[in-house]
Amino acid sequence: MDNESQYSGYSYKSSHSRSSRKHRDRRDRHRSKSRDSSSRGDKSVTIQTPGEPLLDAESTRGDERDDNWGETTTVVTGTSEHSISNEDLTRVTKDLEESTPLECKRFIGPAVGGCLSFFALVTPLAFLILPQVLWRDALEPCGTPCEGLYVSLAFKLLVLLISSWALFLRPPRATLPRFFVFRCLLMVLVFLFVASYWLFYGVRVLEPRERDYRGIVEYAASLVDALLFIQYLALVLLEVRHLQPAFCLKVVRSTDGASKFYNVGHLSIQRAAVWVLDRYYSDFSVFNPALLNLPKSILSKKMTGFKVYSLDESTTNNSSGQSRAMIAAAARRRDNSHNEFYYEEAEMDRRVRKRKARLVVAVEEAFTHIKRLHEDEVASSPKHPREVMDPREAAQAIFAPMARAMQKYLRTTRQQAFHSMESILTHLQFCITHNMTPKAFLERYLSPGPTVQYQQQNGRGRQWTLVSEEPVTSALRQGLVFSLRRLDFSLVVTVTPLPFLRLGEEFIDPKSHKFVMRLQSETSV
Amino acid sequence: MSNFIPGQPLIAVVLRIEIKKLRQGDNLILGFSIGGGIDQDPGQNPFSDDKTDKGIYVTRITPGGPAEEADLRMGDKIMQVNGYDMTMMTHDQARKRLTKKNEDVVRLLVTRKSLEEAVKHSMGSYPRQ
Numbered sequence: 001m002d003n004e005s006q007y008s009g010y011s012y013k014s015s016h017s018r019s020s021r022k023h024r025d026r027r028d029r030h031r032s033k034s035r036d037s038s039s040r041g042d043k044s045v046t047i048q049t050p051g052e053p054l055l056d057a058e059s060t061r062g063d064e065r066d067d068n069w070g071e072t073t074t075v076v077t078g079t080s081e082h083s084i085s086n087e088d089l090t091r092v093t094k095d096l097e098e099s100t101p102l103e104c105k106r107f108i109g110p111a112v113g114g115c116l117s118f119f120a121l122v123t124p125l126a127f128l129i130l131p132q133v134l135w136r137d138a139l140e141p142c143g144t145p146c147e148g149l150y151v152s153l154a155f156k157l158l159v160l161l162i163s164s165w166a167l168f169l170r171p172p173r174a175t176l177p178r179f180f181v182f183r184c185l186l187m188v189l190v191f192l193f194v195a196s197y198w199l200f201y202g203v204r205v206l207e208p209r210e211r212d213y214r215g216i217v218e219y220a221a222s223l224v225d226a227l228l229f230i231q232y233l234a235l236v237l238l239e240v241r242h243l244q245p246a247f248c249l250k251v252v253r254s255t256d257g258a259s260k261f262y263n264v265g266h267l268s269i270q271r272a273a274v275w276v277l278d279r280y281y282s283d284f285s286v287f288n289p290a291l292l293n294l295p296k297s298i299l300s301k302k303m304t305g306f307k308v309y310s311l312d313e314s315t316t317n318n319s320s321g322q323s324r325a326m327i328a329a330a331a332r333r334r335d336n337s338h339n340e341f342y343y344e345e346a347e348m349d350r351r352v353r354k355r356k357a358r359l360v361v362a363v364e365e366a367f368t369h370i371k372r373l374h375e376d377e378v379a380s381s382p383k384h385p386r387e388v389m390d391p392r393e394a395a396q397a398i399f400a401p402m403a404r405a406m407q408k409y410l411r412t413t414r415q416q417a418f419h420s421m422e423s424i425l426t427h428l429q430f431c432i433t434h435n436m437t438p439k440a441f442l443e444r445y446l447s448p449g450p451t452v453q454y455q456q457q458n459g460r461g462r463q464w465t466l467v468s469e470e471p472v473t474s475a476l477r478q479g480l481v482f483s484l485r486r487l488d489f490s491l492v493v494t495v496t497p498l499p500f501l502r503l504g505e506e507f508i509d510p511k512s513h514k515f516v517m518r519l520q521s522e523t524s525v
Numbered sequence: 526m527s528n529f530i531p532g533q534p535l536i537a538v539v540l541r542i543e544i545k546k547l548r549q550g551d552n553l554i555l556g557f558s559i560g561g562g563i564d565q566d567p568g569q570n571p572f573s574d575d576k577t578d579k580g581i582y583v584t585r586i587t588p589g590g591p592a593e594e595a596d597l598r599m600g601d602k603i604m605q606v607n608g609y610d611m612t613m614m615t616h617d618q619a620r621k622r623l624t625k626k627n628e629d630v631v632r633l634l635v636t637r638k639s640l641e642e643a644v645k646h647s648m649g650s651y652p653r654q
Contacts, residue, residue, distance in 0.1 A: 518566040518569070519564060519565045519566055519616070520560065520565055520566050520569040520570075521560070521565065521616055522558050522559070522560045522584050522585070523558060523559055523560075523616065523620045524554075524557070524558040524559075524585070524587075525554065525555045525557065525558070525559060525620060525623040525624050
């Protein structure tokens with residue numbers, strides 16, 4: 001069938017679509033940049049190959065672009081034609097900005113599915129129409145039973161159309177590294193069904209010019225029934241089977257240990273990876289590389305420990321003995337660093353709380369300077385005309401008093417990279433428009449939100465690498481570990497099965513709830 | 526107080542105390558308070574070793590009263606009153622036994638922790654039959 005490597009994640013055959021969709025796909029292929037179907041950021045989970053540049057807007061190492069770092073990644077093996085085609089493509093496109101061929105690959109899967117399903121949809125109609133067109137005179141007239149079959153055929157086709165639109169016509173959300181096994185299976189099945197029906201039709205109906213029209217109509221109806229059943233199979237395999245939870249995935253971020261547990265059903269590793277990434281973007285707090293390092297004062301204390309020793313001694317004959325003494329002394333000195341860490345952390349907490357208090361007060365005060373103008377108040381101020389502002393201007397007007405406190409707070413919590421002045425102004429404007437309180441405005445800055453809050457909307461998608469010791473189309477099972485790697489951090493996923501539950505029953509009669517008082521009387525005699 | 530095994534005879538070292546009731550107006554009083562009983566909650570008894578002991582305990586002694594003169598102490602467990610056993614009594618029955626109007630004197634058999642220790646100390650081993 002099709003050997004294409006990149007399969008889009010969740011749109012199966014966009015079946016029974018009109019032919020206009022096919023044309024639209026062709027147009028998309030030639031369009032260079034803009035795309036209207038991917039209004040959300042898409043994710044492409046691909047195999048990492050050397051030489052492929054991966055830095056994009058989310059990367060934080062702007063200064064140290066290393067285009068060849070991919071050679072040191074431990075990568076899924078698999079010498080399928082998939083990796084070759086990927087390599088060819090990436091040699092052509094060096095820059096992510098012009099990754100048009102990669103983007104087009106996203107739509108090949110649904111395009112093929114769409115063609116196939118259109119073909120499958122048109123087939124019953126062709127079965128009916130061809131005899132009428134070719135040998136109309138020789139056909140036996142077939143009255144009421146045929147008309148009944150026409151009606152049922154029409155309704156079944158309508159149901160197929162609607163359910164395919166509802167279930168399968170969705171923009172692809174992920175590109176998987178290997179074939180999506182179930183989808184391939186279903187496409188092959190549909191193709192085989194339709195091909196064998198055409199074969200039979202061609203040999204038995206078209207050749208001998210079969211005259212029993214009712215039989216032909218029944219044959220077409222049976223094809224539609226078979227398609228409905230295949231769609232049922234697709235529904236069960238693609239949508240329903242993985243709903244019942246069977247495994248618990250523990251997802252840990254490698255840099256700061258943020259972890260979450262999720263329950264999933266029976267999925268293959270690549271589908272589970274996409275599932276986890278969906279949850280990652282909205283559950284995990286954003287990765288802040290500035291928070292990884294210990295405060296400088298602690299590290300420098302250790303350094304000064306070394307420095308003191310190295311400056312004092314200048315003789316070189318017993319340098320080895322000295323280095324050993326140095327290390328031993330440093331080891332003894334290390335007893336203090338946890339103490340310093342504790343005090344440093346307490347100090348940092350205090351500083352953050354102080355800045356936060358100042359920020360909250362500044363914002364509250366700033367919000368009291370403006371108020372919403374209602375429609376009926378416009379006419380009532382001839383004496384002291386107030387300048388009427390739109391939200392943007394109002395935001396700019398009240399931003400000035402809180403800017404300094406905000407900047408200091410962001411610097412203390414090391415979030416200044418995530419919030420530019422423009423973004424703060426936009427958010428302020430948004431909050432003013434929607435009548436939010438200062439606390440609601442600050443909610444975005446006081447706690448680090450999920451990653452999806454900081455995404456810029458571009459259709460290019462996020463590049464993740466699935467690193468696994470097992471082939472990625474194998475099913476999840478106990479003890480499996482795979483990781484999803486990005487540029488500067490990775491998510492390690494461990495699979496454990498959910499325990500089998502033995503549920504027992506105990507019946508309690510509502511009348512059996514009885515109580516007595518605890519007596520402790522004391523009597524004097 | 527020795528350990529209480531239900532159904533088995535109880536062995537304890539007891540002290541005989543005789544209290545003369547004092548007449549106060551219409552009442553004859555003994556000058557102490559009791560707590561405990563088989564209908565009470567034994568876990569709340571501060572004086573017992575074994576918190577399942579449902580015996581009658583002396584919880585308070587009125588200073589200067591007849592009980593104090595007779596050397597009854599707080600925390601004593603009353604085993605017999607005038608020959609009647611008090612170890613399996615409800616609280617109310619115990620009260621009634623102690624406050625019979627036609628008796629002027631009550632002879633109690635009481636036991637306390639210090640008695641056992643004193644006996645052990647003096648005899649060297651606990652006498653068991």
